[in-house]
Amino acid sequence: MTVHIRPCFLGAVAMLLMSGCSGALCAGETSPVPAASRAEREFRAAWVATVNNIDWPSAPGLTTDAQQREARAILDTAAALRLNAIILQVRPHCDAFYPSTLEPWSAYLTGTQGAAPDPYYDPLAFWITEAHDRGLELHVWFNPYRAHMPKGGEVTGTSIIRTRPGLAKQLPDGMYWLDPAKKETQDHSFAVVMDVVKRYDVDGVHFDDYFYPYGDGTFPDDDTWAAYTAGGGTLSREDWRRAAVNTFVERVYTGIKKERRSVKFGISPFGIWRPGFPPSISGFDQYNGLFADARLWLNKGWIDYWSPQLYWPVNQIPQSFPVLLAWWAKENTQARNLWPGMIIGKSANEKGTDEIINEIMIGRGIVPEAPGHVHFSMKTFMRDSSVLNAGLVAGPYRRQAIVPSFPWLDAEAPEQPAVAASITDSSLQIAWTHPDSTDVFRWVVYSQYGTAWSYTILTRNERVLRLPGARTAKDTRRNRKPEDPAEIVERLTAVAVSAVDRMGNEGAPAACPMPAQR
Numbered sequence: 066m067t068v069h070i071r072p073c074f075l076g077a078v079a080m081l082l083m084s085g086c087s088g089a090l091c092a093g094e095t096s097p098v099p100a101a102s103r104a105e106r107e108f109r110a111a112w113v114a115t116v117n118n119i120d121w122p123s124a125p126g127l128t129t130d131a132q133q134r135e136a137r138a139i140l141d142t143a144a145a146l147r148l149n150a151i152i153l154q155v156r157p158h159c160d161a162f163y164p165s166t167l168e169p170w171s172a173y174l175t176g177t178q179g180a181a182p183d184p185y186y187d188p189l190a191f192w193i194t195e196a197h198d199r200g201l202e203l204h205v206w207f208n209p210y211r212a213h214m215p216k217g218g219e220v221t222g223t224s225i226i227r228t229r230p231g232l233a234k235q236l237p238d239g240m241y242w243l244d245p246a247k248k249e250t251q252d253h254s255f256a257v258v259m260d261v262v263k264r265y266d267v268d269g270v271h272f273d274d275y276f277y278p279y280g281d282g283t284f285p286d287d288d289t290w291a292a293y294t295a296g297g298g299t300l301s302r303e304d305w306r307r308a309a310v311n312t313f314v315e316r317v318y319t320g321i322k323k324e325r326r327s328v329k330f331g332i333s334p335f336g337i338w339r340p341g342f343p344p345s346i347s348g349f350d351q352y353n354g355l356f357a358d359a360r361l362w363l364n365k366g367w368i369d370y371w372s373p374q375l376y377w378p379v380n381q382i383p384q385s386f387p388v389l390l391a392w393w394a395k396e397n398t399q400a401r402n403l404w405p406g407m408i409i410g411k412s413a414n415e416k417g418t419d420e421i422i423n424e425i426m427i428g429r430g431i432v433p434e435a436p437g438h439v440h441f442s443m444k445t446f447m448r449d450s451s452v453l454n455a456g457l458v459a460g461p462y463r464r465q466a467i468v469p470s471f472p473w474l475d476a477e478a479p480e481q482p483a484v485a486a487s488i489t490d491s492s493l494q495i496a497w498t499h500p501d502s503t504d505v506f507r508w509v510v511y512s513q514y515g516t517a518w519s520y521t522i523l524t525r526n527e528r529v530l531r532l533p534g535a536r537t538a539k540d541t542r543r544n545r546k547p548e549d550p551a552e553i554v555e556r557l558t559a560v561a562v563s564a565v566d567r568m569g570n571e572g573a574p575a576a577c578p579m580p581a582q583r
Contacts, residue, residue: 094575094576095481095573095574095575095576096511096559096561096573096574096575096576097576098511098518098561098574099518102511102518102519102520103511103520103571104465104466104467104509104520104522104565104571105464105465105466105467106435106436106466106467106468106469106470106569107149107429107436107437107466107468107469108149108150108370108402108404108435108436108437108438108439108468108469109146109147109148109149109150109437109438109462109466110148110149110150110151110152110202110204110404110437110438110439110440111143111148111150111151111152111439111440111441111442111443111446112152112154112206112406112439112440112441112442112443113139113151113152113153113154113442113443114154114441114442114443114444115153115154115155115157115162115171115173115174116154116157116158116173116208116214116217117157117173117214117216117217118173119442119444120139120442120443120444120447121135121136121139121153121443122135122136122173122174123135125172125173125174125175125176125218126175126176126177129182129183129184129185129186132174132182132188133186133191136188136191136192136195137195138447139151139443139447140192140195140196140199140201141199142443142446142447142454143199143201143443143446144199144200144201145458146446146454146457146458146462147457147458147462147464147465147466148201148462149200149201149202149465149466149467149468150201150202150203150204150268150269150468151192151196151201151202151203151204151443152204152205152206152269152271152331152439153189153192153203153204153205153206154206154207154208155189155205155206155207155261156168156206156207156208156257157171157173157208157211157214157217158208158211158212158213158214158217158241159211159212159213159224159225159233159243160172160173160178160217161257162174162188162189163187163188163189163190163261163265164181164187165257165260166260167253167256167257167260168225168257169221169223169224170182171217172217172218172219173217174188176218177218177219177221178217178218178219178220178221178223178224179221179222179223179224189205189261189265190265193265193266193267197266197506197524197525198524198525198526199524200506200507200522200523200524200525202268202269202468202567203267203268203269204267204268204269204270204271204329204331205261205265205267205269205270205271206271206272206273207254207257207258207270207271207272208272208273208275209243209245209254209258209272209275209276209313209317210242210243210245210250210254210275210276210277211240211241211242211243211275211278212224212225212226212232212233212240212241212242212243213225213226213233213240213241214239214240215238215239215240220241225243225253226241229249229253232244232247232249232250232253234284234285234286235285236278236280236285240278242277242278242284244284244286244289245276245277245306245309245310245313245356246286246289246290246293246305246306246309247289251309251312251313251316254313255313255316255317255320258270258317258320258321259320259321259324262320262321262324262325262328263324263325267328268328268329268567269328269329269330269331269369269370270317270321270328270329270330270331271330271331271332271333272314272317272331272332272333273332273333273374274333274334274335274351274355274357274374275355276310276355276356276357277306277310277354277355277356277357278355279349279354279355280354281354282303282353282354282356284306286306290302290305293305303353303356306356307352307356307357307358309356310356310357310358311358311361311362314332314362314367314368315362315365315367317330318330318367318368326474326475327474327475327567327568329369329370329471329474330367330368330369330370331368331369331370331371331372331404332359332362332368332371332372333372333373333374333406333439334351334357334359334362334373334374335349335351335355335357335359335373335374336373336374336375336376336377336384336389336405336406337349337350337351337384337389338351338352338359338360338392338396339351339352339353342360342392343388343391343392345382345383345385345388346383346384346385346388346389346392347383347384348383348384359373360396363393363396363397363398363399363401364396364398364399365399366398366399366401366473368401369401369402369471369473369474370401370402370403370404370437371393371397371401371402371403371404372404372405372406372438372439373389373390373393373405373406374405374406374408374441375389375390375405375406375407375424376406376407376408376441377389378420378424379420379423379424379427386405386424386427387427387431390403390405390427390428390431390432391431393405394431394432400473402435402437402469402471403432403435403437404428404432404436404437404438404439405424405428405438405439406438406439406440406441407421407424407425407438407439407440407441408441409421409440409441409442409445409446409453410441410442410444410445412445412453413445413448413452413453414452415452417452417453418452418453418456418457419456421453421456421457422456422457422460422461424438425438425461426461429461434469435469435470436469437468437469464520465520465521465522466522467507467509467522467565467569467571468569469569470568470569470570471568471569474568475566475568475570476570477570478564478566478570478571478572478573479499479501479504479505479564479565479566479570479572480499480500480501480504480564480572481563481564481572481573481574481575482497482498482499482505482508482562482563482564482575483497483498483499483500483575484496484497484560484561484562484575484576484577485497485577486560486577486579488534488579489534490534491533491534491535492531492532492533492534493531493532493533493534493557493560493579494529494530494531494532495510495529495530495531495532495560495562495577496528496529497528497562497575498528499564502525504564504566505525505564505565505566506525506565506566506567507522507523507524507525507564507565508522508523508524508525508527508562508563508564508565509521509522509523509562509563509565509571509574510522510523510530510532510560510561510562511559511560511561511562511563511574512532512557512559512560513557513558513559513560514535514536514538514555514556514557514558515538515555515556515558517555518559522565532557532560533557534556534557535554535555535556535557536554536555536557537552537553537554537555538552538553538555539551539552539553557579558579559576559579560576560577560579561574561575561576561577562574562575562577563575
């Protein structure tokens with residue numbers, strides 16, 4: 066059989082020649098892939114909590130090899146589930162899962178606060194590389210104010226409690242908490258965030274719902290409050306606390322954009338802003354309990370994505386998932402990405418799986434243009450529930466998805482790739498290059514069999530894909546005669562490749578005219 070090579074762009078010729086191929090050049094064109102057949106867009110993420118060793122590592126003090134094996138298993142599972150992002154907790158409480166001159170190594174990692182991994186490695190750099198190689202975004206999750214938890218091991222001399230006395234306040238339950246109203250607190254936590262943004266190739270920065278601690282609204286800040294009032298401050302104590310948090314949130318967002326505009330900033334606040342908003346909702350009041358004016362941050366656009374923790378089922382009337390999500394959607398006046406948090410810890414059965422699938426579909430209906438969600442937490446997926454995992458892959462995750470874009474940050478799509486193809490009796494091999502591979506995070510390969518288009522999303526490191534020249538499909542014609550075969554053969558009639566950048570911008574698919582057989 067003679068194999069005919071037809072390169073679609075000059076840039077791909079070198080790749081084909083390396084394998085002994087040659088052929089004539091042809092002009093590249095944009096493929097007419099129908100809009101309805103383009104790759105789905107949906108943020109599909111999971112939190113990986115390190116505090117109390119919830120998700121990773123499974124226990125403090127594991128060997129480096131064991132930590133890395135567990136991390137790879139988490140990422141492999143996420144990729145198999147067709148997720149596209151991981152939110153990794155790197156600062157459980159004034160500690161670090163990466164080398165830092167500002168805070169000590171976490172005891173959840175090594176077993177002793179301040180002790181480095183042995184053999185030494187950089188866990189955050191490891192996670193970033195391994196995630197990106199699987200086509201997963203890696204967002205770093207910080208707790209901005211929590212200083213220490215009793216389960217976090219012994220308070221060592223490296224702890225901020227010892228190195229910055231007076232900055233952390235002890236709470237009745239034994240926890241230590243940085244005073245959010247102190248400028249020193251804001252300066253320190255801001256420096257911690259910016260240190261990571263400057264040194265690591267992260268895709269996003271993430272805060273959860275912990276601002277002031279959960280409780281009855283009391284906090285040991287008499288000294289800070291006295292200094293404020295002595296200086297002429299006129300706000301109420303509650304407004305003063307909220308103002309301190311507001312200032313910090315805006316400062317972090319502005320600082321990230323000044324340093325690296327492409328790094329997204331997301332917050333996952335408690336799912337209820339205040340009881341009575343909307344009217345049917347009751348529950349905890351984060352406005353007066355955590356002193357978090359979450360609605361303000363969303364209204365001001367101080368975030369790039371918003372993931373309120375809507376950990377209640379659809380039919381729980383006082384805290385109904387769709388009622389709350391619809392309210393947050395109306396508050397999204399700056400058109401930021403709205404991706405609710407979902408709880409999956411009780412979903413490893415048919416009823417729980419059905420609930421999660423319903424919430425995903427409701428989310429797609431309420432936020433149709435750029436849907437998404439975040440699962441808490443990865444541990445449930447790692448239990449390998451054949452019900453939940455299989456239900457998602459067979460249902461709402463049946464097709465891969467690319468992360469929605471952030472047009473207020475970057476709306477420029479990458480250039481088209483250079484594509485070439487070779488055909489044999491049974492398959493088509495396509496290969497591609499790109500004029501600026503640093504601008505590409507994922508590839509989308511579109512293929513048309515008969516009249517139907519489908520697609521495959523590949524990682525940044527993949528450059529070749531083999532497609533069958535034909536495939537069988539069920540004959541669903543209404544007028545099919547009984548003697549006709551139940552299956553028909555659909556031949557590959559068109560192929561195109563597009564590039565997707567780190568901001569979710571997809572370039573125009575490059576058409577590759579089908580090679581002709583001789």
